[in-house]
Amino acid sequence: MPAPDRPGGGRGPARGGRGPARDGRGPARDGRAPARERLRRADPARTVAYDVLRQVSEHDAYANLVLPGALRRAGLEGRDAAFATELTYGTLRQQGLYDAVLARVVDRPLDRLDAATRDALRLGVHQLLGMRVPDHAAVAATVALVRQSVGTGASGLVNAVLRRVAERDLDGWLAEVVDDADPDTALATRLSHPRWVVRALRQALVAHGRAGEETPDLLAADNEPAAVSLLARPGLLDPADLVAGGAAPGRWSPWAVTLPAGDPGRLPQVRTAHARVQDEGSQLVALALAAVPLDPPADGPERWLDLCAGPGGKSSLLSALAHRDGHAGVSVEVSPHRAELVRQAVAGADERWEVRTGDGRTLGEEEPAAYDRVLVDAPCTGLGALRRRPEARWRRTTADLAALAPLQRELLASGLAAARPGGVVAYVTCSPHLAETRLVVEDVVRRSARAGVEADVLDAGAALAAGAGAEVPDARAGDFVQLWPHVHGTDGMFLALLRRR
Numbered sequence: 001m002p003a004p005d006r007p008g009g010g011r012g013p014a015r016g017g018r019g020p021a022r023d024g025r026g027p028a029r030d031g032r033a034p035a036r037e038r039l040r041r042a043d044p045a046r047t048v049a050y051d052v053l054r055q056v057s058e059h060d061a062y063a064n065l066v067l068p069g070a071l072r073r074a075g076l077e078g079r080d081a082a083f084a085t086e087l088t089y090g091t092l093r094q095q096g097l098y099d100a101v102l103a104r105v106v107d108r109p110l111d112r113l114d115a116a117t118r119d120a121l122r123l124g125v126h127q128l129l130g131m132r133v134p135d136h137a138a139v140a141a142t143v144a145l146v147r148q149s150v151g152t153g154a155s156g157l158v159n160a161v162l163r164r165v166a167e168r169d170l171d172g173w174l175a176e177v178v179d180d181a182d183p184d185t186a187l188a189t190r191l192s193h194p195r196w197v198v199r200a201l202r203q204a205l206v207a208h209g210r211a212g213e214e215t216p217d218l219l220a221a222d223n224e225p226a227a228v229s230l231l232a233r234p235g236l237l238d239p240a241d242l243v244a245g246g247a248a249p250g251r252w253s254p255w256a257v258t259l260p261a262g263d264p265g266r267l268p269q270v271r272t273a274h275a276r277v278q279d280e281g282s283q284l285v286a287l288a289l290a291a292v293p294l295d296p297p298a299d300g301p302e303r304w305l306d307l308c309a310g311p312g313g314k315s316s317l318l319s320a321l322a323h324r325d326g327h328a329g330v331s332v333e334v335s336p337h338r339a340e341l342v343r344q345a346v347a348g349a350d351e352r353w354e355v356r357t358g359d360g361r362t363l364g365e366e367e368p369a370a371y372d373r374v375l376v377d378a379p380c381t382g383l384g385a386l387r388r389r390p391e392a393r394w395r396r397t398t399a400d401l402a403a404l405a406p407l408q409r410e411l412l413a414s415g416l417a418a419a420r421p422g423g424v425v426a427y428v429t430c431s432p433h434l435a436e437t438r439l440v441v442e443d444v445v446r447r448s449a450r451a452g453v454e455a456d457v458l459d460a461g462a463a464l465a466a467g468a469g470a471e472v473p474d475a476r477a478g479d480f481v482q483l484w485p486h487v488h489g490t491d492g493m494f495l496a497l498l499r500r501r
């Protein structure tokens with residue numbers, strides 16, 4: 001995949017073909033106020049984007065959770081919804097680069113600006129440098145937004161700053177902001193990631209057998225909008241039905257389809273929980289666990305366990321497979337709210353699938369050697385899924401790695417203890433970080449053996465191929481699997497498979 005080294009170089013909505021209100025030059029075809037005058041008022045798409053940005057920065061909201069509701073409430077659909085989405089996600093992803101530009105123009109440190117004004121400035125810069133919105137429309141519409149939301153004083157500042165930004169194009173600003181920076185800082189600024197993340201991802205690439213030179217491609221993939229993948233739950237829905245409705249078949253998972261556009265929440269199959277939005281990488285790792293050959297248990301159906309299951313994506317797939325094939329299972333989730341989401345996710349396949357609110361760390365002790373297949377999809381930094389969570393890269397810190405390390409180890413050790421001899425455990429993260437993947441597995445295998453719970457590392461690549469129905473090229477990292485956004489077009493899922501002796 002080529003590495004576009006600029007925002008908006010990819011698939012963001014273009015200006016061309018939009019209605020007259022987009023660029024402020026069109027005639028008033030519909031009896032409304034002239035376009036130029038309309039730009040004096042904030043338009044709905046920009047208002048939605050700005051409101052979501054405010055919720056993200058003021059209330060630590062997640063843009064991907066807040067935006068769909070905001071679009072629906074504003075009645076935005078089609079191209080307008082796509083425009084609002086690109087405004088929101090692009091602004092959040094490129095925040096590091098845009099702040100570097102703004103720092104050259106604003107007459108005080110950015111953190112001394114009122115947060116509402118700073119969010120508006122970032123939104124304006126994205127239109128100027130990351131989208132093909134004409135300068136005058138980007139400035140006028142953003143100023144209108146600020147006048148309406150913050151006040152006249154702030155709108156003067158925003159007007160002056162955005163006009164200065166508009167004096168150069170993106171290449172001009174890129175040259176300026178990375179001018180005398182060291183290579184890592186330059187890469188971090190150019191592709192808008194924190195510097196520690198750039199280093200961690202390069203280290204992860206190398207640790208999983210790839211070249212450090214791929215780092216710019218990986219960072220660029222984080223800046224591209226991810227396709228909307230759906231899971232058609234096995235036994236409940238044939239993916240061909242979704243394809244007949246206009247979706248494209250998935251690239252890797254036999255149960256995946258890709259939606260061209262639109263709100264998946266409106267699909268009847270999603271409403272009935274027969275289909276679910278789920279990245280193909282997530283589907284593949286769950287399918288791999290289900291595909292590991294196993295001696296059948298002597299005393300009845302297989303028992304499956306999803307040890308940290310919220311919000312239920314992989315439980316929805318595992319429960320459907322288990323239901324189809326006559327197995328039984330349990331999902332455990334510590335957060336009551338997320339456990340409720342898991343209950344909804346397993347609906348339709350829940351006859352012999354129980355959902356519990358509880359602490360997965362103690363389950364291995366409470367039910368030792370009780371399960372045939374165990375999924376430990378551990379809480380992690382999510383560094384492999386940055387393209388879907390546009391603000392996550394700015395929230396995560398190295399302190400999170402240290403904080404998550406004990407929890408990841410305790411959950412895996414508990415999952416291993418809950419597996420019966422001959423049973424199999426999948427350790428999964430949506431982060432390729434070495435400290436959350438290989439180091440956790442190696443550490444827990446060693447420590448568990450000392451406690452009398454021995455396990456062998458299985459060939460996860462073979463299981464992935466069995467689950468997908470074909471080899472997934474470039475997925476193997478020794479005995480482990482590491483998927484990559486820039487290689488596979490999936491989230492960066494890690495998978496290790498362990499068989500208990």
Ligand SMILES: C[S@@+](CC[C@H](N)C(=O)[O-])C[C@H]1O[C@@H](n2cnc3c(N)ncnc32)[C@H](O)[C@@H]1O
Pocket residue numbers: 282307308309310311312313314315332333334335338358359360361377378379380407
């Ligand atoms: C990475 S998410 C799992 C994603 C899930 N497998 C899916 O596909 O939707 C990790 C989950 O573990 C939960 N969790 C954290 N600590 C836990 C614990 N001690 N026991 C059980 N669940 C826990 C978190 O609340 C979170 O929902």
